[in-house]
Each structure stands twice: as structure tokens, then as C-alpha cells.
Amino acid sequence: MSEWSYVTAAYVVTWAVIIGYTIRLEFAIMRRAREKFRVATREIKR
Amino acid sequence: MKSSETGMLSSPDTAEQRWIPVFGAIAIAILITTQVYAFSTSAPDRDMGNLQKIMYVHVPVAWNAFIAIFVVLLASARVLWTGSRHADFLAASAAEAGAVLTALTLVLGSIWGRPTWGVWWTWDPRLTSTLVLLLIFIGYLSLRSFVDEPDRRARWSAAVGILGALNVPVVYMSVRWWRTLHQVQSSPSTVDPEYALGLRINAIAVLLVLIYFIARRYDAAKIEYAADEIAERASLAGRAGNV
Helix, strand or coil, X not given: CCHHHHHHHHHHHXXXXXXXXXXXXXXXXXXXXXXXXXXXXXXXXX | CCHHHCCXXXXXXXXXXXXXXXXXXXXXXXXXXXXXXHHHHCCCECCCEHHHHHHHHHHHHHHHHHHHHHHHHHHHHHHHHHCCHHHHHHHHHHHHHHHXXXXXXXXXXXXXXXXXXXXXXXXXXHHHHHHHHHHHHHHHHHHHHHCCCHHHHHHHHHHHHHHHHCCHHHHHHHHHHCCCCCCCCCCCCCCCHHHHHHHHHHHHHHHHHHHHHHHHHHHHHHHHHHHHHHHHHHHHHHHHHHC
């Protein structure tokens, strides 16, 4: 493997982690929190 | 827990901090800019050639993993001292971000190590102590998912967080305390001045991304806690109504 392959791999992995964790935060963790809040507030209104 | 910290949120609109995703987008845009700058302006190193460019991701990520764990240390100490719920959320959010960055540090180090040392992994003191640090924070996060009672979860995880953070000086000094394959700590004072600016601005950019990660995770923890409080109140009110 050429040195450029390793450099490319390092940047690809870095961005995969940053984007992957951002997606997890925005579309899994926050969605779950909002949903839990929505269910709880609906429950108390009843 | 402090009574003032319970029931702190009343509606989804006031609960979610709208500035955080905007801040995250700006942080990621800044990181792209600083990486492009460092990548395009740094000449190949005399010994490492273009592999030197890995430094602009590996070193800032490692520094910021330490910063995240320092936040865990401070917040965990506050949990044990005052029982603050906010500090517990902050410690847990920083621990998760710290674990992500520590894992990334190890992977990037491995990618750099293969062409430089000829191996993907070796049981070198720096690598091994960093792996131990990662395992402690995986343990921290697992502990939080196993313990349901919030006060006990906060206290136990704070103790593990403090113990984990105590490993950071060992990781940092390992390259000086023991004979190791890993070079001494990279910092603007130990790298060529031509590379120092790129290293500094990338470290700041990763710090902004780290702040976004912690703030967003903290926000989610706060909302979930508010939901639990509301559900508990609803359940108590329901029981009182049935009596």
C-alpha cells in the first residue's frame, strides 16, 4: 500500500466517525428523547 | 439530588436547545476548512513523507479525548460532592464523546503505525494504556446502562469516571516513563514550526466538534430525564386518583 492509501484511510475513518456519531446523536438519541418526552406529556394530559 | 434540579423542563419547546445543531454544523464546517488548510499547506516530512498528514487528525483527536475525560473528572467530582443531576448528565455525555474519540485515536494510530513501525498493533506502553482507558470508559457506559436507579447510577459511574480519568496522566507520560515505540508527545513545541499552525487550528476545530457532541448528548439526557419525571408525576397522580 502506498503512503497515500494510509493517509486517505485515516481521513475516511475520521469523517466516518464524526458523521456517524452526529447522525446517531441527531437521528437516534435526540429522536428517542423527544419521543419519550412526547409520550410522557401526552400521558399527563390524559 | 437537589430538588431544584428535578422537574426542570416543562415543555418540548423549552427543553431542546435549538442553537446546538447550528453550532455543530459550524464546527464541522470549520473542521473541514482547517483540515483542507493543513493538508494543502504542509510539505512532506523528511522521514515520514506524506504520512505526516495523519498527525492533523490523530493528535487533535487524542488531545480532545483527554479534554473530554477531564470534563468527566470534574463533573464526576461534582456529582460525588453535591449530588448534582446536571453534573451527572455532563459526565455521562463527556464520557461517551471521550470513548468515541479514544477509539478513533487508537484506530488512527494503528493506521499510522502500520507503514511507520511495520505493525498494526503492538503491546507498547502508550498503546496499551490508551486501550485500558478506552475499556474503562466502555465499562463506565455499560455500568450506566445496567443500573436503573438514578442516584446510585450517578454515584457509581462518578467513581468509575474518576478512576478512569486517573489513567490519563499514565497515558500521557507513558512515552517518557517507559521505553516505547511511540514518539514523545506531539505538540506545537515538538513539531516543525511549519506544521505547528495546522496542528493548533485542527485541535481547536476538533474541540468545537467535541463541544457540540457533549452539548447535544447532554440535551438529550436532560429531555429524557424530564420525560421520566413527568411520567412519574403522572403515575403518582393516577394512583392518588384511584384511592
